[in-house]
Amino acid sequence: MNLVVVGVGLIGGSFAKDVKKLYPNAAIAGIDKSETHLEEALNLGIIDQKGDYGTLSNADLVFVSIPVNALVLELPKILDAVGDDTVVVDAGSTKNLICEVVENHPKRRNFLACHPIAGTEFSGPSAAINGLYEGKTNIICEVEKTAFKLQERALEIFQQLKMRIRYMNPQAHDKHIAYVSHLSHISSFMLGKTVIEKEKNERDIFDLAGSGFESTVRLAKSSPDMWTPIFEQNKANVVESLEEYIQNLEQFKELLLGNAYEDVYQEMNNTNRIKQILKGIPLTKK
């Protein structure tokens, strides 16, 4: 198998590692705008060789894992360059604009729009790990627009990586993901900002912060290069989720100011249901 990974960071690098494990004879080429990352990926054995768009015509699978602003620019060019029997899979955290820009591309049927929900707050080839995708959800959009045998090729790999597949349209994807992923990042970044602003002596933050703060603020370590274009592309949904979040925070504040501690209790008690939700246990509806 000929695999080309465009963007050899955490997501692309981990994909390359897993594919190499599944198909020891696979030839894996890497493309990256950062020559440093490319050298690093080569030295770490994540890729076998450097590639360029000229080599895409022979690829069985092209995995594109670059920031979503680059993705909307590069994806049409990648499709221009691939062969008729190449499947191009992306890993973008937004899906609507990406599906739109290739909607009328002559090689639309060579593209499978994916979002493997497998990121961490780390980035770069050195962050790539084996088994990143195991048990993770991969959201596939507009599957019907991809040639059947090319869908099959990608899905076989996803299954071997033990991913859980969900099908969704791009609009629904972007709406849901604004709540369960994009909003978490903003809440975390702004929590980090609020605390840093207050605690001028950073040594104190470290001393006083427990694992609770560390967990809540973990996503504030994430890459602005990756996240700025995500917020831009999904602006409408992100702003909506942010407004609802701010409204809930305002309401909680009002309860505190009004000494309505029974209501404060109930707010937390109702939200404790998140325990069952995160365990994946279907809940009885109220």
Place this chain on the structure above:
Amino acid sequence: MNLVVVGVGLIGGSFAKDVKKLYPNAAIAGIDKSETHLEEALNLGIIDQKGDYGTLSNADLVFVSIPVNALVLELPKILDAVGDDTVVVDAGSTKNLICEVVENHPKRRNFLACHPIAGTEFSGPSAAINGLYEGKTNIICEVEKTAFKLQERALEIFQQLKMRIRYMNPQAHDKHIAYVSHLSHISSFMLGKTVIEKEKNERDIFDLAGSGFESTVRLAKSSPDMWTPIFEQNKANVVESLEEYIQNLEQFKELLLGNAYEDVYQEMNNTNRIKQILKGIPLTKK
């Protein structure tokens, strides 16, 4: 050593386990308003026997780990009941009101006001674990108001548990902890609420949520019984931190609405410093 643990949950139970490991001959009694928890602690071998306030006069150390609303009521009664040579240590997440209510107590010098920052989102005796306190910060307030030899007794145990000791006045404690702990809990609870409200089909949340959401929303599993009185006692500081947090979220939203993506990038880039802060590396000030 005679140890009495008042409140045999995660915090008290873990303390009892560690003390038993350090002092295999220690006699450990438990007091809890929940008979179920007390039986559970006994069955798990966390305590050797049940106690009551009548048994406190012989205790070397009384460890009080109950919700802070109960703490302000029970602490004076506990001090009434202890012997002259007993040290009473609390583990409350607020310190101001607690220090106030015992300020003029005749046995004030038997009390050491502590806040071991070691909680998790779990609670009850079954959540108690060995080694919970290792490497954790223990904030001690008004140390000068505790009899020297009683300070020493408690500190020796804290050192053996490998805790990092920090001294602070109760007002400073409550202000700092509002930012690095109490605010995190509210941000997490309200994030959980916002997502649950939106996603009527909880199965979808589970399917789409990555580890990022799980980490950010982890604290929303916390006990309302514990947290409602904390927010009540630390209302002024919590409301202040919440207002600053909401203001930062509002500002971020305005940047998105105004398409000011360079500023959005800078907001995140500046907050990335949290990486170094959490690692405890002293930072160069800007």
